[in-house]
Amino acid sequence: MDRLVKPDVKEVDLAFKRGQKCTTTFRLTNLMHTMAVGVSLNTTNPSVFSFSQQFSVIPPLSSSSYSLVFSQTSDQPPLSSPPDVITVRSSMLPTGKAHQDDLRRLFAKPGPHVFRDASIPINLVGSHVAEFLISHHAQIPETDVFLNKALSGCTDPQLADLLRAAVVYRSANLVNDLIDAGADVNDKDSNGRSMIGLAIRAADLVILKVLFAGFGDIDVNSVDSDGRTPIHVAAVRGFVEAIRFCVRVGGKVDVLDCNGWSPLHYAAAEGHLDAAECLLEYSNAKYALNNDRKTAFALAVENGHLHMLDLLRLGDVLQRAARVDDIHGLKSCLAQGANVNGRDQNGWTPLHRAAFKGRIECVKVLLNHGAHVDVVDDAGYTPLQFAVEAGHVQVALLLVTRGAEAKMKSFKGVVPSELDCFKNHPSLVQPQCNEQERA
Template sequence: MDRLVKAEAKEVDVIFAKGQKCSSTFKLTNLMHTMSVAVSLTTTNPSLFTINKPFSTIPPLSSASYTLQLSHPSDQPPLSDPPDAITVRSTMLPTGKAPADHLRRLFSKPGPHVFRDAVLTISLIGPHVAEILISQTLQTHNLFTKSISACTKSQLTRLLKPAVECGGAEAVADLLNAGADATATATTESLMSLAIRVGNLQVVKILEGSGCKMDESVLHEAAATNRIDVMEFLLERYDEELDVDSVDWEGRTPIHVAAREGHVRVIEFCVWMGGNPNCVDWKGWSPLHYAAWKGQVKATECLLECSNMKYARDREGRRAFCIAKEREASEGRRRLVDLLGWGDALLRAARVDDVNGVKRCLGEGASVNGRDQNGWSPLHWAAFKGGIKSVKVLLEHGAEVDIVDDAGYTPLHSAAEAGHLQLAFFLISHGASQPNLKSFPHLSHPLNLHSFHNQFSFSP
């Protein structure tokens, strides 16, 4: 005979509650038709788990119930690996009855008369156990699914937030499969926003598939955490509902947020997706203002290339340069001030043909192709003023010869309009696209244009 008694289940589930006495009942059945059976019950951790009847007698074909109790209330479930267990041993009892001391002595003598009928796993379950397992990076999947089996729908829903916070895609999926409601507003913060901030794209996809509510700040959250992959997914999935230029409660777009955090790739991505780098928030700040405020040099360089807000003023009349200058003394942001300020000095030097000033500004890091409020570059100003020496220095430092202003005019247009013929032909000799002569009477020279170009040479 393999065993004398049978347990109704292989596990004893105990719903754990913080600071409370926890217990559970289980049942054993005598399989003998004509003889009583003595039973011994022991736990692997008797200081933690106790049983109300460690020794008992079960009549033929009868059942008996037992209570397993957690001895000491606790705020933390006493999880162990492997889990604690109850060992069930039995022996035949011809007399039918015996006092507890006799049964204790009977089981203290090992031998073939004692059967080991079962080992019952003690499973701690419930929302408090699940919450602890969520926080463990090396959680056992089966243990987690077992722990949430005793949770109500509202308890499962409340567990979604810690699961998302820990970035556990598997835990989030298990909770949703068990009945958690991702559309419920259990917290003031959107689960989707939280998932984006945590930075787990898989969790974002799981929540989106479950109908999780989407608020207007999701792109801002993705921009703040430098998650272009999340932005791509959301914009593709919610093409008609989400706008890359959506604004938050302060009027800021995702580009504002990316500029503040210094996430250059996000700025570039948003602009590529049609975002406007020139938007201003409720206080008149552009993304460039935020980059200057936070000292984000790379973001400032990026915005100087893709926006025209260098000279834009906020509601208090301050340009991005002013904001960077205010913070320079305390935070040592020399490079940022140079980016925003030396460009102005370069423009002034180009206007007056101050060659040494042009060289100094370029040496300090000023952008040779920087623009003023009308889109004019230093080369536009030097050409318009006839500063042929400054033009040469600017071209030697990489100035774009055909750079266009906001009206579509190039430096060659500026030189021709101002009547600086030698300078105009010098620009042509350095690759400037030749204009329509009918539009520029100053270039309608008696000599053929190409002949003049071939004969022309410049000596500084």
């Protein structure tokens, strides 16, 4: 016979709670048909785990319940690897009865009369164990193993709270484990903050991607109690990679929060130039007004972020000055730091605009301030091509003398000496410009 009694579990789960004594129960069944069995219970760590009754008698074919007690009041779960175990030993009792002292003497003497019936691992489970593992994951080598056991005793709301903690502690592996355990990636905290927003606040792109992996229904445009989306949060922190990732998975960059602030407002207010440039790639929200009637440009000025001015406003002013031949305004913008080669939504630089309008003095100023003479717009056209299209021969000649390349396929073999014929040359390919932009 291999054993006299059989436990009803292969492992015992004990729900640990900080500062409390904890208990769990399991059952042992006597496999003998006609004889009572004496039972002895021990643990590998008796100073921590004990039993309400260490010795007992089980009648034939009967079962008894036993309570495992975590007798300390600790804030830290007593994790061990390998785990602590319960050792179940048994011995036949021909008389069917025995006092505690008799049983103690019986099991004190090893021999063939004592059977080792089971070794039952003790698992510490519950949210308190999981919280400890997440907050100390860097110091516990086998965190994943312990966590998988601990999560078996957690409810759905507890899993969501643990997922938030794993995101905050920036542990991608634990985030993945919690998602596998059923944690809701769309759950929000009491302030309406999403898991995505927390990952962005933690500045962790890897976790952000883990949250989306295999979960196509995750809401990337979910708003918190202030109406802010994850892209708002990324803009506040200047987290460009997060902005781009959120946009790729369906995030909207022009959502306004409860104060009427777009993500661009936040990027400008915080002075995050790269984030502002990124946002403007997806939406031209430069002129959107918040509830205080302020643009992103106004917020940048208000907070002293002068390096933002060109992107948010000076570039527009420079383009207008080039268009209307405002030499003083042109020089003023350049003196304030405007980008002489800055582009508008069509890829036009101020030189494109001045050349198309025939503003030769503006062209001279722009060239003297480093304007790229052969820069191409989004349609592939240069300032020289615009000057030729519009019939501004003197501007075209000036551009060529300053290095503009005239031998382009659009001119089909026309050379600089023939510039006076450009206006009516039959083989000239006309760039198709937006009529409003030409005005």
